[in-house]
Amino acid sequence: MMRFLMALALTVAFAASGSGMAHAGLSGDAMSPAEVVAIDRARDGSVIVVEGEAIGEHLRARGGGRWVNILGDETGLGIWVTDAMAEGIEYFGDHRHDGDIVRVVGVVNIACDQHAGEFDVHAESLATIAVGGPREMEIQPIKGVVGAAGMVLAFLLWRYYRQRRERRML
Amino acid sequence: MWLRLASRDLRIVSHYVGMLVVGIGLAMAVPIAVGSIYAEWAAVLDFVLGMGVALTVGMLLINAETRPDRVTHTHALAITALGWIAAAMVAAVPLALSPNYDSYLNAAFDAISGLTVSGLTVVSGLDHMAISHNMWRHLMQLIGGQGIVVAALSLAVGLRGGAFSLYLAEGRDERILPNVVHTARFIWFVTAVYVAAGTLTLFAILTHLGVSLDRGILHAFWLTAAAFDTGGFAPQRMNLMYYHSTLVEMTALCLMMAGSINFALHAHVWRGARDELWKNLETRVLATVIAIGSMLVALGLMASDRFPGGLALLRKGVFQVISGHSAGHQTVYGNQLLEEFGSIGLLAIIIGMAVGGSLSSTGGGVKALRIGVITKSIILQTKQALAPPSSAIKIRYHHITERILTPDVTGAAATVFILYLGTYLMGGVAGAIYGYGIPESLFESVSATANSGLSIGITSPSMPTGLKLVYMFQMWAGRLEFIAVLVLIAQVVLAFDLKGMRK
Known part of the structure; x- marks a missing residue:
């Protein structure tokens, strides 16, 4: 109950302070996944706030609920969420998309009892603070031109090799 | 000359x-x-x-x-x-x-x-x-x-x-079939069978977890190739932790173990000689080192008093021991190896990586057969020291066929062992020179030399250029x-x- 009240209080506080922050990326008052992974072990089981980009897809969790993996500072972190929370995420990051930036308030477990030792966060609330979207990949035609020229050159070298070899065999 | x-x-x-x-x-x-x-x-x-x-x-x-x-x-x-x-x-x-x-x-x-x-x-x-x-x-x-x-x-x-x-x-030390081209083709045949089986199994598990069909088949193929070939790459930064699935981890574990086994042994088992698995000195050594390593890691994890029960110890402890011997897939974060495994657990994984897999497998490290041969040689030397001078003592071992331990075999094994040991230490010293702690430096050095791939956190895009070249x-x-x-x-x-x- 205490945890729930703490989480509720934190959620309200962050919702109030974070208005108008959409598309702003990570805010300064939450931890990154990398910071959570390196968290002081004495805080195992405490309520934390973490922000990161939702990546991949949401996955079925054993015993109910879903897994959402978030990314920040080149570190991923598993967040155990309800089905409704998972469905609320619009974009997951992959080669074609930037994922939604989500803020999670939840309990950090260094070796979760419920999930066979997973390092995870059990979300008590999840909010999207920046919506993701398609990623643009710049096409550089010069690469294709140079590559094609290389292939033509390689073909000519192969012909030259064949001619020299046949001449030596004669 | x-x-x-x-x-x-x-x-x-x-x-x-x-x-x-x-x-x-x-x-x-x-x-x-x-x-x-x-x-x-x-x-x-x-x-x-x-x-x-x-x-x-x-x-x-x-x-x-x-x-x-x-x-x-x-x-x-x-x-x-x-x-x-x-x-x-x-x-x-x-x-x-x-x-x-x-x-x-x-x-x-x-x-x-x-x-x-x-x-x-x-x-x-x-x-x-x-x-x-x-x-x-x-x-x-x-x-x-x-x-x-x-x-x-x-x-x-x-x-x-x-x-x-x-x-x-x-x-590679052994010709599996009389013709070396046929041997090479046999290696690819075994690989194709395992990759097909692993990809289908993982595809079924991943789609059950909610991964889309096309991502499922790609991830299944990539994970299978990386596990059987004892590679350790994964398509996500979290490596196997991304999937939060015991089934994915256990499938990868089976593939890693299969990849760590000598292709000559695969050939014999496929021909029906299943008892070779238990008689072979190489598999016996590998099983012994994995068993001892798993016990030590379990002790280390239990000492941290955080890991709940046998399944957690299997997924986070035993998995890392076997992965250290082979692919280097991770089910824990690099810093957890320092924080949760304790000195004894960390040492067990370093030793596991150093020993590695089998000869003529996809695995790296000193190799289990060489450890077995050196151990047998120590026993032989001890017996000879205790026996009367006139006695002729021989030691046999089984590796595909019955063999007698000769000084040539022992010498070759000891040479490679010393070269690995020296390189492990050299990389450890290099890491320490760049300011990393001794356990972390040794861990990463052994992982690189033994082609294991487990990382305690040193390897990153921002690591010193000199250390990249060393690794x-x-x-x-x-x-x-x-x-x-x-x-x-x-x-x-x-x-x-x-x-x-x-x-």
Whole structure:
């Protein structure tokens, strides 16, 4: 109950302070996944706030609920969420998309009892603070031109090799 | 008496190295095809350029000699040592052109790591990497796991004798079938069966977890290739932790164990000689080291008083022990190895990585059979010391056939053991010089040399350049079991002996 009240209080506080922050990326008052992974072990089981980009897809969790993996500072972190929370995420990051930036308030477990030792966060609330979207990949035609020229050159070298070899065999 | 490579020898070596480079260039057709299916045109152009560079460089090298003689043992060692470097250098070109690598050096690091099936990585933004680039990273592990020379041998491309020398030079000790080309093809056949079975199994599990069909088949293939080839790459930054699935981890565990087993043993078991699995000294040593390591890791984890029950110990502890021996897939974060495993658990994983897998497998490290042979030799020496001077004491061991331990076998095993040990320590010292702690430095050094791929956190895009070069050398030398590398170094030294060249 205490945890729930703490989480509720934190959620309200962050919702109030974070208005108008959409598309702003990570805010300064939450931890990154990398910071959570390196968290002081004495805080195992405490309520934390973490922000990161939702990546991949949401996955079925054993015993109910879903897994959402978030990314920040080149570190991923598993967040155990309800089905409704998972469905609320619009974009997951992959080669074609930037994922939604989500803020999670939840309990950090260094070796979760419920999930066979997973390092995870059990979300008590999840909010999207920046919506993701398609990623643009710049096409550089010069690469294709140079590559094609290389292939033509390689073909000519192969012909030259064949001619020299046949001449030596004669 | 040193066999110096003359000008014509160098042309022969260049010719065959060029063939390997052309092979790597042609293999880029796979990511080009995959990228075209997914309309990843930016990434496709990276591979078009990479293929153009590889084919041009390869054909230039091939042109060095138009009628190469028979490949001698010295040629084979030089071809293998140089071939692996040249292959990695051209394989790195498309990676370097992608937005996921800050520099060519980082791309070359991952190319060497991929081909040597080490699994250490300095990639950035892996979770946003193009499908074709991910395909290339894992394809490199599939090619490298079997050996790029074995891949060429299985095609028997333009080789004028010396196939067995090339096969041995790539760190393989046994001919499985009488014909070495058939041996190479058998290795690919075994791999194809495991990769097909693993991909189908993981595909079923991943789609059950909610992964879409196309991502499911790609991830299943990539994870299978990385696990069976004891590579350790994964398409997500979290490695196997991404999936939060015991079934995925246990499937990967089975594939890693299969990949760690000697292909000669696979052949015997497939022919019906299943008792070979229990009689073989190599599997006995491997099982013993894994059992002791698992117990020590379990003790370390239990001492941290955080891990709840047997399943957690299996997923986080035993898995890391077996992974250390083989692929280097991770189910814990690097810093957890320091924080949760305790000194005894960390030591057990370092020893596991150092021992590695089996001879003629996709695994690295000293290899279990050599540890068994050295142990038997110690027993023999002790018995001889205790016996009357006139007595003749022999020790037998079983590895495919019954064998008697000879000084030659012991000496060869001890030589490789000492070379590995020295390289483990050298890398550890290098890490310490750059300011990392001794346990972390030793861990990463052993992981690189033994081509394990577990990381305690040192390996990253921002690690010092000097340390990247040290680990690249360790991955290359460890994969080839040093002899080919030492021969290459000796030839370079001899090439500077101008007096000798004039003669």
